Amino acid sequence: MRFLCLLIFVISTITPSVAATLAQQTQRIISLSPHTTEMAYAAGLGNKLIAASAYSDYPPAAEKLERVANYRGLKMERILALKPDLILAWQGGNPSRELARLEQLGIKILYSNPKTLADIPNTLEQLGQYADSPQPAQQAATEFRHQLQQLKIANxxxxxxxxxxxxxxxxxxxxxxxxxxxxxxxxxxxxxxxxxxxxxxxxxxxxxxxxxxxxxxxxxxxxxxxxxxxxxxxxxxxxxxxxxxxxxxxxxxxxxxxxxxxxxxxxxxxxxxxxxxx
The missing domain is CATH 3.40.50.1980 (Nitrogenase molybdenum iron protein domain)
Incomplete structure (x- = not known):
C-alpha cells in the first residue's frame, strides 16, 4: 500500500516538461506479455510498439507486431538488435535472469504486476507518461474507475x-x-x-x-x-x-x-x- 501511494504521488508530481521529455526519449517500445501489450495500446502507446510477446492479440493491431518472447523465454539477440528505449515486462511472468541482463546493458524496463483492480488505472496513467499525449491514458483510467464504481454499487x-x-x-x-x-x-x-x-x-x-x-x-x-x-x-x-x-x-x-x-x-x-x- 505504501508503494502504491508513493507511485501515485510520484506520478502526480511529474511536471509537464518532465513528462514531455520522457515521451520524446521513448520512441521504441517492446512488450513482453499480452497484458502489457494491451495496456500499452490503451495508454496511447500503440504507435511506439515495435515488438511484443506471443499471444499479444488485442487489439487486432497487436497481431502485426514482431514476436520476441514466448513461454520458453526471450529472443535476446533480436531484442538487442531492435534497440528499444523501453521494455514493458511482466514481473513474475518473464524470466528474471534475462531481464536483469537487459537492465545491465542499459535498457530501461518498466515492470507490471497488478495485484488489485485499482492497479489497472494506476498503471495506465504510469504508461501515459511515455505517450505523445497523456490524455488517452488519463481518459482510459478515469473511465475504468467510473465503470468499476458503478459495478461495485450494483453488486x-x-x-x-x-x-x-x-x-x-x-x-x-x-x-x-x-x-x-x-x-x-x-x-x-x-x-x-x-x-x-x-x-x-x-x-x-x-x-x-x-x-x-x-x-x-x-x-x-x-x-x-x-x-x-x-x-x-x-x-x-x-x-x-x-x-x-x-x-x-x-x-x-x-x-x-x-x-x-x-x-x-x-x-x-x-x-x-x-x-x-x-
Missing amino acids: HNKPKVRYFYQLGSTPLMTVADSGWPSQIFQFCGGENIFANSSVAYPQVNQEQVIVRQPQVIFSAQPIADTQQLWAQWQHQLIAIKQHHIYQLNTNWLNRPTPRTLLAIKQVCGLLNQVRDDH
Missing part, C-alpha cells in the same frame, strides 16, 4: 457464493486469493474454496474439491471437457447437480487490463444466476 452486499476456478485439468489447478484473478471473483461476492492456499496457483485433487463443495465451478476450458472431468462425481457435487458449470473468457479474466471490466460483468452475472437458483 454491493450480494450473498456469498462458494466457487472453484479450474485453471487446468492435467494437473488440476486453481488460484488462491493471493493470485490474479481472484480479485474479480471477490468483487462479485465469490468465496474461493481454496482461498488460503500457501501458494498462489495450487495443484489440487478432485477429492479436495468435493470436500469443500463449491456451489459453482468456473473453468478456463470448454464446458464439455469440464463436465467429462467431473462426470463420475456428478452426484456428489452441488455445482454439477445444479448445472452450475461455466466457461469464462480467459482473455478478459486472466489479463489485468481495461477489459477486466468485461470479466467482472460476466462473473457477476453468472454468480447472480447461481443465487437465483438457491
Whole structure:
C-alpha cells in the first residue's frame, strides 16, 4: 500500500516538461506479455510498439507486431538488435535472469504486476507518461474507475457464493486469493474454496474439491471437457447437480487490463444466476 501511494504521488508530481521529455526519449517500445501489450495500446502507446510477446492479440493491431518472447523465454539477440528505449515486462511472468541482463546493458524496463483492480488505472496513467499525449491514458483510467464504481454499487452486499476456478485439468489447478484473478471473483461476492492456499496457483485433487463443495465451478476450458472431468462425481457435487458449470473468457479474466471490466460483468452475472437458483 505504501508503494502504491508513493507511485501515485510520484506520478502526480511529474511536471509537464518532465513528462514531455520522457515521451520524446521513448520512441521504441517492446512488450513482453499480452497484458502489457494491451495496456500499452490503451495508454496511447500503440504507435511506439515495435515488438511484443506471443499471444499479444488485442487489439487486432497487436497481431502485426514482431514476436520476441514466448513461454520458453526471450529472443535476446533480436531484442538487442531492435534497440528499444523501453521494455514493458511482466514481473513474475518473464524470466528474471534475462531481464536483469537487459537492465545491465542499459535498457530501461518498466515492470507490471497488478495485484488489485485499482492497479489497472494506476498503471495506465504510469504508461501515459511515455505517450505523445497523456490524455488517452488519463481518459482510459478515469473511465475504468467510473465503470468499476458503478459495478461495485450494483453488486454491493450480494450473498456469498462458494466457487472453484479450474485453471487446468492435467494437473488440476486453481488460484488462491493471493493470485490474479481472484480479485474479480471477490468483487462479485465469490468465496474461493481454496482461498488460503500457501501458494498462489495450487495443484489440487478432485477429492479436495468435493470436500469443500463449491456451489459453482468456473473453468478456463470448454464446458464439455469440464463436465467429462467431473462426470463420475456428478452426484456428489452441488455445482454439477445444479448445472452450475461455466466457461469464462480467459482473455478478459486472466489479463489485468481495461477489459477486466468485461470479466467482472460476466462473473457477476453468472454468480447472480447461481443465487437465483438457491
